[in-house]
Amino acid sequence: MIDLYALTSPNVQKIIVALEEFALPYNIISVDVWxxxxxxxxxxxxxxxxxxxxxxxxxxxxxxxxxxxxxxxxLLYLAEKTGRFMPTDMARKYEAMQWLMIQLTGIGPIFGQWTHFKLFAPPGSDYSMARFQTQVRRLYDLLEQRLAQSAYLGGPDYTIVDMATWPWTRNHAAQDVTFDKLPNLARWFDAIAQRPAVARAVAKVATITSVRETATDDNKDRYFARGSYARP
Ligand SMILES: N[C@@H](CCC(=O)N[C@@H](CS)C(=O)NCC(=O)O)C(=O)O
Structure with missing residues (x-):
C-alpha cells in the first residue's frame, strides 16, 4: 500500500494518474495547503x-x-518499482528524461507562476503577468512542435512524461490558451483523457475537498509567504 499526501493541484494529479496507470493500491491523505x-x-x-x-x-x-x-x-520511483511506462534502453530513456525535465523545470514553475499572478497578485503586476503569459505560450508552442514529431512527449509510447505534463494542460482555458492552433497537442490531450486510468484519476481528484474556495486572506498570505509571513 502507498500513502499519497495530496490535495488537487496538477503536481498531485500526476501522481494519482500514475498510481492508477500502474494499478498500485493507494490511500490519499489530505494535506490542505490552504x-x-x-x-x-x-x-x-x-x-x-x-x-x-x-x-x-x-x-x-x-x-x-x-x-x-x-x-x-x-514518478521515476514508481516507474522503476514496476518496470513500466519509462523506456530502459539508454537512448530512449534519456530522450524521455529530457522532456520530463522540461515539465519539472519549465511547465510546472512557469504555469504555476502565471496562475499565481493571474488569480492572486495585487493590481500593478502587469510586467510579471505579461512575462509569464509569454513564457506559457512559448511552452505550449514547444509541446505542439514536439507532438508534431512524436506520438507522445517522451517518444513513441505513453510514459510518465505524459502523466507529468497532461494535468498541467487541463487548465489551458484558465491559462488563456486554446487548442485551435495546436492540433497535435489537442490530439495528444484527447488520447490521454480517454485512457480509463486517467478518467479514474480525474474522478478521484474531484472527490478531494479543500478550503481553497473559502480561503481567508490569512490563509492565502501563509500559503504564498507574503504579508506577515514574508521573510525579509
Ligand atoms: N517541485 C515540487 C512542487 C510541489 C508544489 O509546488 N506543491 C504545492 C502544491 S502544487 C505545495 O505543496 N505548496 C505548498 C507550499 O508551497 O507551501 C513537485 O514537483 O513536487
Whole structure:
C-alpha cells in the first residue's frame, strides 16, 4: 500500500494518474495547503520542503517503508518499482528524461507562476503577468512542435512524461490558451483523457475537498509567504 499526501493541484494529479496507470493500491491523505497542513512537524518530517505530493511506500526497497517527495522523483520511483511506462534502453530513456525535465523545470514553475499572478497578485503586476503569459505560450508552442514529431512527449509510447505534463494542460482555458492552433497537442490531450486510468484519476481528484474556495486572506498570505509571513 502507498500513502499519497495530496490535495488537487496538477503536481498531485500526476501522481494519482500514475498510481492508477500502474494499478498500485493507494490511500490519499489530505494535506490542505490552504490551511497550512504542510507546515506541521509531522509533515515536515516527510518533506522538509513542506510541499505535496509525497508518497510513503509501505513496500519500499528491501520490503521497508520508503518516503519519496518531489513529483518527478515519485514518478521515476514508481516507474522503476514496476518496470513500466519509462523506456530502459539508454537512448530512449534519456530522450524521455529530457522532456520530463522540461515539465519539472519549465511547465510546472512557469504555469504555476502565471496562475499565481493571474488569480492572486495585487493590481500593478502587469510586467510579471505579461512575462509569464509569454513564457506559457512559448511552452505550449514547444509541446505542439514536439507532438508534431512524436506520438507522445517522451517518444513513441505513453510514459510518465505524459502523466507529468497532461494535468498541467487541463487548465489551458484558465491559462488563456486554446487548442485551435495546436492540433497535435489537442490530439495528444484527447488520447490521454480517454485512457480509463486517467478518467479514474480525474474522478478521484474531484472527490478531494479543500478550503481553497473559502480561503481567508490569512490563509492565502501563509500559503504564498507574503504579508506577515514574508521573510525579509
Ligand atoms: N517541485 C515540487 C512542487 C510541489 C508544489 O509546488 N506543491 C504545492 C502544491 S502544487 C505545495 O505543496 N505548496 C505548498 C507550499 O508551497 O507551501 C513537485 O514537483 O513536487
Amino acid at each position: 490551511k497550512g497542513d504542510q507546515f506541521t512537524p509531522e509533515f515536515l518530517k516527510l518533506n522538509p520542503n513542506g510541499k505535496i505530493p509525497v508518497i510513503v511506500d509501505h513496500d519500499g526497497p528491501g520490503g521497508k517503508p520508503f518516503t519519496v517527495f518531489e513529483s518527478g522523483a515519485i
